[in-house]
Amino acid sequence: MLEKEKKSLKMLAHKYESVRSQSLKLCEPLEVEDYSLQAMENVSPPKWHLAHTTWFFETFLLVPFLKDYEVFSRPFEVLFNSYYNGVGDQYPRSWRGLLSRPTLATVIEYRTHVDKHIETLLNGKTTSDICFRIALGINHEQQHQELLLTDLKYNFGHNPLYPAYCESVSVGETSENVFTFSEFGGGIYEIGSDIEDEFCFDNERPRHEVLVKDYSLANRLVTNAEFLEFIDDGGYERPELWLSDGWNTLFSLIKKEPRLPLYWFYEDGCLKEYTLSGAQEILPNIPVCHVNAYEADAFARWKNCRLPTEVEWEIAAGNQSKKGNFVEGGIYHPVPAMTSDIDGLFGNLWEWTSSSYSPYPGYKAFDGQLGEYNSKFMANQLVLRGGSCVTPQDHIRLTYRNFFYPIDRWQFSGIRLASDN
């Protein structure tokens, strides 16, 4: 093995170790009971996240590549398979909160068991396929770290005791940040990834040319204060602002009056929101969070703007540094914009785009069972870009495509406006 490869392998092993231990670190504030919460089918309990990410390494690395490996537990093959039909049956998704057994202790044991064998695997003869799958597993685990916090917030959000996951961090109240647009010229650009040696998901490939018209992009995310203006102006009661599917689902999605973003509520006449630090006052300059794509679109229409396409976003973000409010900051909540230049494209909040989650021209899904990772979801979903305050910083990329249904609100999702010039 070349020195370079050795070094790269060492780095991979190191990354594996640090990401795996980060998952447990994120769970430190939890009580044992918190590990089993599942308040809707879309969210999974922390314990399940811990086990499923482990199952991923076991299933796609140890089973096929480590000689004589015996699975930790036969039933786990079904219990912790998320959606890989090619691998086998799956325990019903909506029942994940019913798995009091295996206990947390057993799941930790499972993690240790698999980590030990992954170490063995990496100390043996590795191939590029193995290294790719390790990298994929690491990125997969990072995705679940974000989901673990996002889901936890949703679960805790059903508890009137408003449990706090973390201390509240004062972000300092900033003066109102001016709202401006930056203009971008049209033409042929390239988006997507073609870097050989760097990990990315199949859905980011291939790098390809796109044709864009002139457009403008807001310098910062829409704030709570701005969204409150929309509400006060009857935004939630004016069908002309809404996509038909958004309007029709509004009544089933938000039953309580007045309609508000997820986690917002009135207490003693005072508007508050549930955060991972517990119930908090709504601060005006903080970006509005936990709106779905219909709310984002209605707000944009109200402003005579529109949502950006993912192409427009990627072009604009190409000039930006990847700094921002990520999970490492330990805030777990959006922070106000700090500059009047276009900024904050990375971190803080996932930004809804108007782009449907579709394959890039020439797209090839990952091979074999791993082909189910991304490609089968390319219907009915929209792309979100840039990462959020619960995303690991080194997980995000310029070309990264997150995707959710337009109706989904439990992600840390916000609004950046765009318009034609």
Place this chain on the structure above:
Amino acid sequence: MLEKEKKSLKMLAHKYESVRSQSLKLCEPLEVEDYSLQAMENVSPPKWHLAHTTWFFETFLLVPFLKDYEVFSRPFEVLFNSYYNGVGDQYPRSWRGLLSRPTLATVIEYRTHVDKHIETLLNGKTTSDICFRIALGINHEQQHQELLLTDLKYNFGHNPLYPAYCESVSVGETSENVFTFSEFGGGIYEIGSDIEDEFCFDNERPRHEVLVKDYSLANRLVTNAEFLEFIDDGGYERPELWLSDGWNTLFSLIKKEPRLPLYWFYEDGCLKEYTLSGAQEILPNIPVCHVNAYEADAFARWKNCRLPTEVEWEIAAGNQSKKGNFVEGGIYHPVPAMTSDIDGLFGNLWEWTSSSYSPYPGYKAFDGQLGEYNSKFMANQLVLRGGSCVTPQDHIRLTYRNFFYPIDRWQFSGIRLASDN
């Protein structure tokens, strides 16, 4: 205070203490994670049962009767209120499994806090109303002890690991027990309760005359072997055997083919059932358990019999001793009949009757907020009689009326046949 009253009060305090500690004892085999399970709206997590029974004493005794008492926690007033609209709001029933907080430790603390104050209350000046409410609270807690186990079985039943709550107890395989009927003469009888000094629920009162025709009652419960004959004879596929509501719900209730009682399943071609001791072979002479009233009725029709009325049951049981297979036996599963005489009316399994759960003539509900305890459920439900293998023995009475919807299968419910002479 008279000596008799003192003694009676002392007995009550002792009963309080023993029933309260029994609730915790029943939880000893549980893992912390098990305390939060809720697999359907009808079942509650063990932790919730522990807290709600405590809330009952706090709400109906400490708050109104103990001077200067301060509630342990304001939010608990809502979180652990089951269905008392007269008391106030209730946390949504279907969300009880989402209460990771308060933690188990806090709930135990809550129990200790309330127990201490109940002790204070009982050491002070008591009234007959206080004593009655203590007795009601004790009986209420016993009902929840049974539900705690019944619900736990349902929750564990969703876990393919088949968690065992207890060791399996070999009940000895008995020889097939002859199936006979005992005849009872018609006439005017009295049922219900009018005993002043003994606790009973409002729904058991008043004692009143009933007019009955001659009838026969089976000497024992229907067995697994007999129910298997029904299945093998196409019982689940023959609409002529079924009440219309039963037939119409069959397809939504039991989706898997072949249709079977709750907890029965095929594994490697072998018919098994999930029990609180884990997955077990189906033993032929054990009474069939976890059937709903429609299944019980269809079986009876197939046998050219019918279900008994609650009047017929109570008349027959009037001559029987209250011995049987109760929770104290630690078996948590039905056992075979031991004699060919009519027997086993108490314990083992709740016996479905054809009687709708209605008020007795002259019925008066408990006063005030406690009026909601029983009376508002007198619609659409059927009476079950006799207690089960998870009922506390000293909780059951000849006149005891349990009630569930005919569609319910998760109770320890079985079939005793009756017929006209």
Place this chain on the structure above:
Amino acid sequence: MLEKEKKSLKMLAHKYESVRSQSLKLCEPLEVEDYSLQAMENVSPPKWHLAHTTWFFETFLLVPFLKDYEVFSRPFEVLFNSYYNGVGDQYPRSWRGLLSRPTLATVIEYRTHVDKHIETLLNGKTTSDICFRIALGINHEQQHQELLLTDLKYNFGHNPLYPAYCESVSVGETSENVFTFSEFGGGIYEIGSDIEDEFCFDNERPRHEVLVKDYSLANRLVTNAEFLEFIDDGGYERPELWLSDGWNTLFSLIKKEPRLPLYWFYEDGCLKEYTLSGAQEILPNIPVCHVNAYEADAFARWKNCRLPTEVEWEIAAGNQSKKGNFVEGGIYHPVPAMTSDIDGLFGNLWEWTSSSYSPYPGYKAFDGQLGEYNSKFMANQLVLRGGSCVTPQDHIRLTYRNFFYPIDRWQFSGIRLASDN
């Protein structure tokens, strides 16, 4: 054949003819389009009623008893079978409104065809079984005449044009009728039917003794004015007045605020109700109509009364004449009480009882396929007594037991109060 039998047969043939033609007469005010309406699964289109009653005679008389009879149409055997599993498959109930074909003309042809053959059958050698089945078919058709109007009202009730089936009949506004109770002494009574020669349904047999306590029964039905008092007193918002199942379904059943009986609505601030004569003002002295058993029970509780049992009703009605406001009167709407004596037990409105629809002791269902007529519905339903303004007068009997689910509101159902003495 004896002269008496001949006469009886002639009367039967005559009755057949008159009831069959009455069905068509009831349809005279309809437009062709009205014949296919089905606004919920529980109601059937007029055309379907016309065809199904014909299918009944064809299936249970012509096919088994008329030599060489060929069915009018093979597909009709499925299309117009309501719920007789013993006969064969059934077209889905909720799709009955989708049968634009066969056209009305064809259904009329079907009726003529079957009538002609029934005439042939009755002119041949008859048996007591044939005569019984003819009588059953006649009574069956009368039931569907009532349903035809009841269902039509429900269907028309979805049309904001408020179509009128008939002219409005002024019933004369009466002075407020005093509300009193009549007392009845307890003891052993007989209810049910044992008359050999007179038709009745199996569920009315056998005549049998019942034991009753002293009770009182209201002299008349509850009026609109009284029910409005209940509403104004917050009756629909006070859970303590409601059975739990009633309270829980209230919100899904009646979505609009304020909650009101079925067919009531506000128009320009004025309270109205839809009737078969179109939208009308709510008259205070008219009995309140289209309430379900939960509303009836809540009203009774609010009045410190209760609903009568069917036994209490039958005992009281035993002394009453069968005169009243029936379909022949052509009013199709309840009328005010005319006397301060106990009255109006027959006709006007079906009266909810608290009695679950259960078999009488010693009950035997009709033989064979006809056993499905009544017996399979003996679960979850309540008995209503006395007939209504859309019941044919000669269809009703003292012992007649109608039955619907407590949640049902589309029948012409009202409230008569009872109480313990």
Place this chain on the structure above:
Amino acid sequence: MLEKEKKSLKMLAHKYESVRSQSLKLCEPLEVEDYSLQAMENVSPPKWHLAHTTWFFETFLLVPFLKDYEVFSRPFEVLFNSYYNGVGDQYPRSWRGLLSRPTLATVIEYRTHVDKHIETLLNGKTTSDICFRIALGINHEQQHQELLLTDLKYNFGHNPLYPAYCESVSVGETSENVFTFSEFGGGIYEIGSDIEDEFCFDNERPRHEVLVKDYSLANRLVTNAEFLEFIDDGGYERPELWLSDGWNTLFSLIKKEPRLPLYWFYEDGCLKEYTLSGAQEILPNIPVCHVNAYEADAFARWKNCRLPTEVEWEIAAGNQSKKGNFVEGGIYHPVPAMTSDIDGLFGNLWEWTSSSYSPYPGYKAFDGQLGEYNSKFMANQLVLRGGSCVTPQDHIRLTYRNFFYPIDRWQFSGIRLASDN
């Protein structure tokens, strides 16, 4: 007025008349009962289509532009408003089948009334806005002509009598048509419309440049024979072929085994399909019809192909003549391909594309209330192209964008395969 304008206005008036009378002509084979059918929320009864298209002219032309015009009926403003919130309230969509009144006769009267006044309007002083709206109304009515037949098929499809709307037309059984691909070179193309004087919908504008890679497009639609191969190869049981949303909805959408395209069924072991000429044998060379986008996508994946984008379709169709199997042919069913060249892009069947229904860059919705016509549906839907055998020929255009949810199967929709070169 210029001669040219006069002529153009005359043509418009003529077009109005011919399209309006065509709607009635399409209804000639119907029985009165057929006019009210509505088998699911998505379909509307013929009578409703006839009234709604009339409402469109009344609301958007007569009310704003014809002096002193009085609406035919106030309630019709609500009854026949489809989804224009800007205009006012709407009668619930799922209740359209309950409108037995107004009768067909009244709706015809309504049409005559509006036609007469439109004539008056067109004989007066017209503006370009009026002319545009007349053209829009005409195109709108043509869309509903197609829906009238499409919906009728769905409604009739629930009737086991398989009503025939028309005579069966023998299309001649062709020899198997070879399946080839045509290659198209990549580059910058223009799609969409910018023709000033010709009517098109707002969603087709503006004409704009697109960037395309090389691709191939199938010369003809997928046939029944080919789709049967897919079924026989387990296509409906292999999750790896399906988009996740398609796979998850498959079980709720198609309950019967074996899974088949809409309208296909087995009768006496023989595979048939319901057509507007009644039940017919499945012919192998006829294009497969009534598949949804998930079925189309799964089939494409099975063939190692993909669905085309709408851009790819429009580029390819740019060279084709607009001849084909349209509604005027009176076949109302797809016909086999007649040539081995690329053909049949127009007519026969709507062709699913993989393109989400999104606004073109620079898109502007119609002004005012008419803005709701298209733009609010730009979420969750896919574009279909080319028209079908029930589309009026002069309604279709190269740039025409039809749109439905990927789950919809009741449209005349088929599959044309594409692939990367």
